[in-house]
Amino acid sequence: MIFLLDHLPSFSLITLTGLAGLSLSTVSTLLGNRRAILLAQALAGSAFMVHYMLLGATTGMLMAVLGFVQLAVACQDRRPRWMSVLFGATVPAALLVAAATWQGPMSALSATGFVLQTVGRWQPSVTAMRLFFLAATVMGAGHNILAGSAFGLCSDTLAISGYLLSLWRGQAARGGVRGTVAAA
Numbered sequence: 001m002i003f004l005l006d007h008l009p010s011f012s013l014i015t016l017t018g019l020a021g022l023s024l025s026t027v028s029t030l031l032g033n034r035r036a037i038l039l040a041q042a043l044a045g046s047a048f049m050v051h052y053m054l055l056g057a058t059t060g061m062l063m064a065v066l067g068f069v070q071l072a073v074a075c076q077d078r079r080p081r082w083m084s085v086l087f088g089a090t091v092p093a094a095l096l097v098a099a100a101t102w103q104g105p106m107s108a109l110s111a112t113g114f115v116l117q118t119v120g121r122w123q124p125s126v127t128a129m130r131l132f133f134l135a136a137t138v139m140g141a142g143h144n145i146l147a148g149s150a151f152g153l154c155s156d157t158l159a160i161s162g163y164l165l166s167l168w169r170g171q172a173a174r175g176g177v178r179g180t181v182a183a184a
Helices: 013-030 034-055 058-074 081-100 105-122 126-147 150-173
Strands: none
Touching: 013 034, 013 150, 034 058, 034 126, 058 081, 058 105, 081 105, 105 126, 126 150
8 A cells, every 4th residue: 555655755746646635625624615615625636536546546536536526516506407417426426436446344434425525515505514524524534544544544634623623613603602702
């Protein structure tokens, strides 16, 4: 298994695309606008597509491609029926990818995370999106623990922290968190 940390000294394209994906996905957790969140995720997904392709990780690359298709549809203000069908078709496609590359619990966690992200991307509410993305990230962390991916766990830790912070800030802004400082 190849870890991103093995490539850091070389600053290869693998390293650069991994760092770009990590940075953009972390930024997406902190944004407040639905469309901005989805666009940042699309940019992160594009970086990860190239990253996984360069690593030879076909499953990761295919899941990133399917996620990118979802994001391209979810970002649209108006969605003709065919776009909704395309969005929905990514779920059975992802399940087929998971089945074709089945690795037991790792594949189950990955597929569950993909489905949760799918539901999150379709939500009109930023708070609902974050809750589904948080749950999806927990599934991804389970996958990365089993896979032994230090880079994946780093990404998951930053994402979980970002989602929790953003959810807390949103709750505080609505006056639902007691004892918060008004300037926070």
